[in-house]
Amino acid sequence: MGEWQQDPATFPQAVAVDLVVFTLREDGLRVLLVTRGVDPFLWRRALPGGFVGPDETLDAAAERELREETGLRQVEAHLEQLRSYGDPGRDPRTRVISVAYLALAPDLPDVTPGSDAASAAWVPIDQALAGGLAFDHDRVLADGLERARAKLEYSTLATAFCPEEFTVADLRGVYEAVWGTGLDPRNFHRKVTGTPGLLIDTGRTRSEGPGRPAALYRAGDAVGLNPPLIRD
Amino acid sequence: MGEWQQDPATFPQAVAVDLVVFTLREDGLRVLLVTRGVDPFLWRRALPGGFVGPDETLDAAAERELREETGLRQVEAHLEQLRSYGDPGRDPRTRVISVAYLALAPDLPDVTPGSDAASAAWVPIDQALAGGLAFDHDRVLADGLERARAKLEYSTLATAFCPEEFTVADLRGVYEAVWGTGLDPRNFHRKVTGTPGLLIDTGRTRSEGPGRPAALYRAGDAVGLNPPLIRD
DNA sequence: ATAATAGTGTCTTTTAGACAATATCAC
DNA sequence: GTGATATTGTCTAAAAGACACTATTAT
Numbered sequence A, B: 001m002g003e004w005q006q007d008p009a010t011f012p013q014a015v016a017v018d019l020v021v022f023t024l025r026e027d028g029l030r031v032l033l034v035t036r037g038v039d040p041f042l043w044r045r046a047l048p049g050g051f052v053g054p055d056e057t058l059d060a061a062a063e064r065e066l067r068e069e070t071g072l073r074q075v076e077a078h079l080e081q082l083r084s085y086g087d088p089g090r091d092p093r094t095r096v097i098s099v100a101y102l103a104l105a106p107d108l109p110d111v112t113p114g115s116d117a118a119s120a121a122w123v124p125i126d127q128a129l130a131g132g133l134a135f136d137h138d139r140v141l142a143d144g145l146e147r148a149r150a151k152l153e154y155s156t157l158a159t160a161f162c163p164e165e166f167t168v169a170d171l172r173g174v175y176e177a178v179w180g181t182g183l184d185p186r187n188f189h190r191k192v193t194g195t196p197g198l199l200i201d202t203g204r205t206r207s208e209g210p211g212r213p214a215a216l217y218r219a220g221d222a223v224g225l226n227p228p229l230i231r232d
Numbered sequence C: 001a002t003a004a005t006a007g008t009g010t011c012t013t014t015t016a017g018a019c020a021a022t023a024t025c026a027c
Numbered sequence D: 001g002t003g004a005t006a007t008t009g010t011c012t013a014a015a016a017g018a019c020a021c022t023a024t025t026a027t
Helices: A056-070 A127-131 A139-155 A157-159 A167-179 A185-193 B058-070 B125-129 B137-154 B155-160 B170-177 B185-193
Strands: A011-027 A028-033 A047-052 A078-085 A095-105 A119-124 A199-205 A214-219 B013-025 B028-035 B049-051 B078-085 B095-105 B119-124 B201-204 B214-219
Touching: A011 A056, A011 B013, A011 B137, A028 A056, A028 A127, A028 A167, A047 A056, A047 B125, A047 B201, A056 A167, A078 A157, A078 A167, A078 B078, A095 A139, A095 B095, A119 A127, A127 A139, A139 A157, A139 A167, A139 A214, A157 A167, A167 A185, A167 A214, A167 B137, A214 B028, B013 B137, B013 B155, B028 B049, B028 B058, B028 B125, B028 B170, B049 B058, B058 B095, B095 B155, B119 B125, B119 B137, B119 B185, B125 B137, B137 B155, B137 B170, B155 B170, B170 B185, B170 B214
Parallel strands: A011 A095, B013 B095
Antiparallel strands: A011 A028, A011 A047, A028 A119, A078 A095, A199 A214, B013 B028, B013 B049, B028 B119, B078 B095, B201 B214
């Protein structure tokens, strides 16, 4: 069967992208939230997002929103589709199908609030998870966090949180912040340096405070982590 | 920033669901395809799908399409969102955002062609992957297959391909068909029977032809597979 | 020297993978 | 009996996890 036989439905509806953008600060994982300056959900926090243009791909809309909110170009951050949310009534104005994207970026500077009424801020993850976000964004955020946590296990995604050059301790910090656990520095070091294609040794080192200087690496071209790193 | 400040875009656009429905036959994995009876892509094969109703959730639309095409209710099959596709021009009629779903079901009978011009059939996976599907369905199918293959590694999804009661050999057949590889029956047996919550022993056995009768199991309530089963 | 962090080596436990051996059926 | 499939046991290699030890810095 399939309704493909019939004309497309033409009732009023809109398609939007919403962004779950994570960055890593000294004190842990943070997510980008805006405070809404208009109804609905006036003054409530929400994930950044916007409507998809008539001639725009979904990926392009997500990349545009990311750039508008953070100044990042896609090449500087990881950006992938998360999933779509379309319950009737999730937006009280009209039917809105939202395609959520997950973005990961190295430590970013504070966002300068735009000229409009909406202000953006990097919110610590525990605070953001406490609830009260606009629309169904509590669930979108939870789904985005779980995706990020899961992908660290079997992919090299963690390097997306790191700057161009980073140490093994930096990379370990990503896992510890996103998973909220502690990892053995020695076993972690052996694991990641032993994974082919994950790290490229720059030959240089970096010294931060006391202790032996750490070797500096760049991200290799490996995408998958095999065997994976398993969470408890 | 964020366009949330502005009114929803109201240009003509539609939201559809497309289904990647896999089932397992004696001769291997098959996917449900329809032959289109109308333009665009007249007489081309396509994934089954249809437009989302004004007051319908995305999940409900997918479940409705699955029922219309196969007679299955969701409880009898696994159904999960895959991802969304929204490139302008993917449907020549108008802007269509399609939310694709992945469905897995035990061996299903042939589909009786509906009263409309579209006929549905279970197509062997190799044949379906050969290309030439309508819209961007070649890519959707490829994404769906990769999702199914990946999820077998770290989830108990394989039991969704099995009937109510099944043997370890049945379950192994799922992995071999979906992955297209051979697995050692002895190591596989030790692995799955040693995973807590995966299999529930019914106490009965089933004898098919020669050989020792196999123990019959039902699916347990475990969702994840830890440690995972790794593909080559 | 002492404290701190980086990195290596070693040992034990767990798991994967190869495969021998046994169990129970059809014929 | 033979041949087929199911199930258990055994061995080896790889990997995880605990942790002693060495290396190199700041103070």
